[in-house]
Amino acid sequence: MASRLLVTHALPYANGSLHLGHLVESVQTYVFVRKMKAMGKECRFICADDTHGTPIVIGARKANLSPEVYVERIHREHAQDYQAFDIDFDLFYTTHSAENERYARRFFEALRADGAIDKRDVLQMYCGVDKRFLPDRYIRGECPVCGTKDQYGDACENCGSTYEPTDLKNPRCAICGNTSLETRSSPHYFVRLSKYQDFLRRWTSEPGHLQPEIRNFVDKWLAEPLRDWDVSRDAPYFGFKIPGEEDKYFYVWLDAPIGYLSSTDKWCHDHGRRVEEFWGKDADCDVVHFIGKDIVYFHTLFWPAMLHASGWKVPARVHVHGMLGVEGAKMSKSRGTFLNAREYLDAGLDPEWLRYFYAANLGPTPTDIDLSLGELRNRVNGELLANVGNLANRALSLVWKNGGKLTAAAPSEVFTQARTVEREIADLYARCDTRAVVQKVLDFSSAANQRLQAQKPWETLKSDREAALSELTLAVNVARLCARWLSPVVPRFARGVEEQSGAKLAWGDFAPLENAPIREPRPLVRKVEDAEIQKLASRFVAAPPAESKPVVTPELSIDQFAQMELRAGKVLAAEKVPKKDKLLRLTIDLGEASPRTIVSGVAQSYAPEELVGKLVCVVANLPPRDFGKGLVSHGMVLYASGGDRENTAIELPADVKPGSKVK
Ligand SMILES: [Zn+2]
Ligand SMILES: [Zn+2]
Numbered sequence: 001m002a003s004r005l006l007v008t009h010a011l012p013y014a015n016g017s018l019h020l021g022h023l024v025e026s027v028q029t030y031v032f033v034r035k036m037k038a039m040g041k042e043c044r045f046i047c048a049d050d051t052h053g054t055p056i057v058i059g060a061r062k063a064n065l066s067p068e069v070y071v072e073r074i075h076r077e078h079a080q081d082y083q084a085f086d087i088d089f090d091l092f093y094t095t096h097s098a099e100n101e102r103y104a105r106r107f108f109e110a111l112r113a114d115g116a117i118d119k120r121d122v123l124q125m126y127c128g129v130d131k132r133f134l135p136d137r138y139i140r141g142e143c144p145v146c147g148t149k150d151q152y153g154d155a156c157e158n159c160g161s162t163y164e165p166t167d168l169k170n171p172r173c174a175i176c177g178n179t180s181l182e183t184r185s186s187p188h189y190f191v192r193l194s195k196y197q198d199f200l201r202r203w204t205s206e207p208g209h210l211q212p213e214i215r216n217f218v219d220k221w222l223a224e225p226l227r228d229w230d231v232s233r234d235a236p237y238f239g240f241k242i243p244g245e246e247d248k249y250f251y252v253w254l255d256a257p258i259g260y261l262s263s264t265d266k267w268c269h270d271h272g273r274r275v276e277e278f279w280g281k282d283a284d285c286d287v288v289h290f291i292g293k294d295i296v297y298f299h300t301l302f303w304p305a306m307l308h309a310s311g312w313k314v315p316a317r318v319h320v321h322g323m324l325g326v327e328g329a330k331m332s333k334s335r336g337t338f339l340n341a342r343e344y345l346d347a348g349l350d351p352e353w354l355r356y357f358y359a360a361n362l363g364p365t366p367t368d369i370d371l372s373l374g375e376l377r378n379r380v381n382g383e384l385l386a387n388v389g390n391l392a393n394r395a396l397s398l399v400w401k402n403g404g405k406l407t408a409a410a411p412s413e414v415f416t417q418a419r420t421v422e423r424e425i426a427d428l429y430a431r432c433d434t435r436a437v438v439q440k441v442l443d444f445s446s447a448a449n450q451r452l453q454a455q456k457p458w459e460t461l462k463s464d465r466e467a468a469l470s471e472l473t474l475a476v477n478v479a480r481l482c483a484r485w486l487s488p489v490v491p492r493f494a495r496g497v498e499e500q501s502g503a504k505l506a507w508g509d510f511a512p513l514e515n516a517p518i519r520e521p522r523p524l525v526r527k528v529e530d531a532e533i534q535k536l537a538s539r540f541v542a543a544p545p546a547e548s549k550p551v552v553t554p555e556l557s558i559d560q561f562a563q564m565e566l567r568a569g570k571v572l573a574a575e576k577v578p579k580k581d582k583l584l585r586l587t588i589d590l591g592e593a594s595p596r597t598i599v600s601g602v603a604q605s606y607a608p609e610e611l612v613g614k615l616v617c618v619v620a621n622l623p624p625r626d627f628g629k630g631l632v633s634h635g636m637v638l639y640a641s642g643g644d645r646e647n648t649a650i651e652l653p654a655d656v657k658p659g660s661k662v663k
Contacts, residue, residue: 002286002316004042006278007033008260009290011050011095014071015059018081018341020354020371021292021324021331026087027358028321028432029290034488035429039507044278046267048093048100048259049075052239053252054137060238067238071096081341085351086491091267095259099269101240103262104255108231108242110310111191118190118228125153125165126184127173133186133234134165134173136251141168154253155297162297164230189242190228196305197226203304203314210300213366214320218300229302257303260289261312279312286316293320293366319432322368327537339539347536350526352490353380359434359489373537374646375581375604377528382607383438384493388445388486389525392479392497394452395472396521402461402469406501409477409512410470414448418481418510425485426507434489439576441485446609448478476501477512496524530644565621566662567591568652569598569637574608577631584608585631590620591659599625599633605645615652617662 009029012022029045036043051071060070071094079092094100111117125134132138136154143156144167151157152174153165165171172179204210204218231254233239235247240255242248265275278285291299296318304314323330326337344354357376360383361369399406421444428437452475457468479497484505487494498505502518569588572595577583582601589595598618619636626632639647652662 002284004278004285005036005044006264006285006287007036007043007045007290008047008288010292010295011048011256011259012078013055014049014051014074014078014094015055016074018078019331020326020339020341020344023085023087023341023354024324024358024362024369025290025292025321026082026085027355028319028362028434030087031355031359031434031488032288032290032429032432034491035426038484038487039426044090044264044267045088046091046093046260046263047089048091048095048097048263049078050252050256050259051075051094051096052237052250052255054135054233054237057236057238058137068096081345084345085341085355091263091270093259093263093266095255095262097262097266099265100255100259100262103258103265104240104250105243107254107258107306107310108189108250111306114195114309116192116195116309118192119187120190121185122164122188122230123166123183124186124234125171125173126182127176127178128180128182129176129178130173132236133184134171134181135233135237136165138174139165139168139171139181140174141171144169157294160294160297186234188230189232189248190230191302191305193226193229193301193305196308197222199308200226200301200305203308204300208317209315210318211320211364211366214296214300214318217296221297221301226301253298253302254306257298257306260287281311281313283313285313287313288317288319289315290319290321293323296320320366321362321432322366325368325370327372328370339536343539344536347532347539349528349532349536352492352525353384353528356380356384356438356490360438361435362432363435364431364433372604373533377530377533378604378607378645380525380528382610383442384490385525385527387442387449387607387609388479388482389493389523391445391449391452391475392483392500393521393524395475395479396500396518398458398461399469399472399476399518400521402465405517406473406476406514407466407469408514409474410467412474414444414474414478414481415510415512417444422481422485422507429488437485438489441482442607444485445478445482448475449609451475473512473514476518480505480513493524496522500524563621564619566638567618567620568656568658568660568662569596569616569618569620569635570658571611571614571616574606574611576603576608577627580627583627584611586611586637588616588618588635588637589658590618590635591657596634597632598635598637599627599631600637600639600647602639602647602649605639605647606649611649614649615654615656615658617650617652 009025033043033045056067060067063070075094125139127134137152139153140150142149143151144163145161146159148156148158153168155162201222231251233249233251237249239249261279264278268275277283289299299318307314329337331337357379360379425437425440455471457471461468480501483494483497500519500521502516503513567590569590571586572589573587575585577585582603584600584603586598586600587595588598617638622636624632624634638650640650
């Protein structure tokens, strides 16, 4: 790894508000950046608004503004939203800048000097009604590759293919709807991308640059000669003029990625640095781009080829995340599952909840994730609040009421274990596996909660004050470790633990905090209330929940009922099942020679540790059920619906022995 990092995420397009899908990328990227910064690495996080192209012209016209004023207004709004979610860029700039124009020309000249630019006449769709050529966004039709209807003229939102407007099937003018379009000729500039095909094959196959899933995808594109890329657009257009041309502009996708570099230049200029320290061919710097699945072609083919041809550093890594669904559906305006960042904030929800939820769901692969507000509530309340938050708050509150000073920590292995755990966590962060990070921290915190529960310092404070305070000091220290490991994800929570425990959190510091005063504890995590969730859900869930009718079930004979064997079972252990969001694997004592494995689909109702120790009701004579990958369930635990949780375990009184019959 190089000694410094330059990290970007996709430039948000300046024709609309940020939505919760944008924030998936922001959270993933900024968690990565924060972790690198926390570990003392120089890591610059550069972003800009992507401000050019026809949708901007259309949006500005609708808003009755000039494109310049329109993109400035959107830029201010974007900056405020990012700030509200604690996404802290080193610079959030714009592609409509003097720097970007200068670099766009430089790139174009470098490509031309390399013999990669062709100028030739192209046939273009022309609308006789509007009297203009119809590039990319001014034309709609069916994708020539997959047939999806209502696609723009440059790329398909469904299959990600890029093509020319003239390739669209059944095209129509996007301005007036005219379907009798003419084709007319106009000279255009093309980048001969196939010239860089060998370089791109090499670059994409070198380890670390792309995730394996993405590489497979890109390999298919590279198996065929790459098509030439039209980088010019006819006036009227909003963008940069091509040098030496009167009525031609650079296509927005030429100057947008250049915005990464030109914005870095702006930051360097403001901070007395040189852009070559980050983007120079031999710079001791890794450039890392975070993007969504929809813009892989641009970032893995066009952009590296442009950098290579112009003598700049090519990216060390392009990391692709999955798309966001909402409550099991695709996020879409027409389905009513579209949520702006601002709407989330206006509903009074805490930005940190969403950061936690996203990080707890995102892994290293480009797998789609789903925003379920019920799961968000359960994870925040059951994990962040009830597990890590509770450990910190309980221990700090007891110390505060009993002198307000930490003593010597009780002897424990945790400080030795913490070194290994921190190394693993740092590694997981570097791979963007925040889902595994969160699980590791929860496990570490659970163990400390269990120890506290067994030692009961709140009871022994009177009889053995010194021992009790030592236990509490240990718990505060574990909470501090957990807070620092989670700090890239939930910075406000971590800051709270830091302030209340009275000393900075620092990666790599394993000396316990002892014999030091603390400050007055306050709650560290706000509980997610059902009313808040419902308030947000009411904004986007178009269909009301299905009306519940009393269900008439057929009668059961007493003999049929007697065939069911119900027994009391004690939950000895509970854990999540990797890649199965709904399932918990329970180990249950039924009074038999060995405990049984039983799988319950209640992971969204219970954090695993909440079930441990409960005496539950088990259907014991069901045939084994295979969940794949060696996971077989031997029975079923009974849950009631209609409570606060979606599923509430039916609990038996504590004096009932495991294995006892329930009749
Ligand atoms: Zn398509
Ligand atoms: Zn028209």
